[in-house]
Amino acid sequence: MSDTVNDTVLEIKGLQVKYLTTRGDVTAVDGLDLEVRRGEILGIAGESGSGKSTLAVALLRLLKPPGKVTAGSAMFRPEGRSPVDLLKVDGEELRVLRWSALSYLPQGSMSSLNPVMRIEDQFRDVILEHAPARKAGLSELIQRLLAQVGLEPRVARMYPHELSGGMKQRVLMAICVALEPDLVIADEPTTALDVTIQRVILQSLADLRRDFGVTLVVISHDMGVHAQLVDRVAVMYEGKLVEVGDVRQVFKDPRHEYTQQLIESIPQVGRRAS
């Protein structure tokens, strides 16, 4: 018998996030309920300003003032650990969960690599801080992770400025899965990359799920990304979820007019060239 609770890696209930500004409160996430199933790739779609990034940073506890979580819970169920409400865990507990259970690929993350450190040292820092026992065999692990995202062994000795944007993004994806987290949240992983490289990144993300069994939440304003990559898609509009379902079903028969508009904004899927 399938165990629904065990199959759910994250269960968000009634999440509300506000920005408390001097010009008034902006409700960026407005009473959101969403489940992420173990092993799936879940897409979060919606136009700019719909609340996608706010949702991610709130879950990762990276929300900065004037942002504030004003209601809700987010039960995270990493395998082999006790379930925790991500919105309530304290600093030390959160540090333990980061990377090893929950990783984040932020929007514009390519600039987050340290410019004066070789790639292998950036892997080393993350891995040894969170899993010191991995010291033996670390070089082999780094090589395996690089190969997993289609990068040659020599990349380990390189500095970020020697890599293209797509290569940097792949390095970051490999660092994100280095400690085999239960959940990776990737915010706009293909934005700012050219179309050919976008395809490579999407393929690498699909491979990471296949080979590592990692659960992925992929945030993108681009319905084309969801069409190519995800199993289920959740559509946000003005901080609310207007639709969630199997991606093929949503594309075939969108229930909300806004979803229809988003689909129509991808030329090759929504429209025929006239």
Ligand SMILES: Nc1ncnc2c1ncn2[C@@H]1O[C@H](COP(=O)(O)OP(=O)(O)OP(=O)(O)O)[C@@H](O)[C@H]1O
């Ligand atoms: N620091 C802030 N102060 C005030 N309002 C904010 C702040 N950050 C975001 N908002 C507002 O919250 C809402 C949601 O923004 P958010 O960035 O989460 O959307 P998004 O869908 O991720 O868009 P994008 O992809 O452009 O980042 C918007 O109305 C935005 O103007």
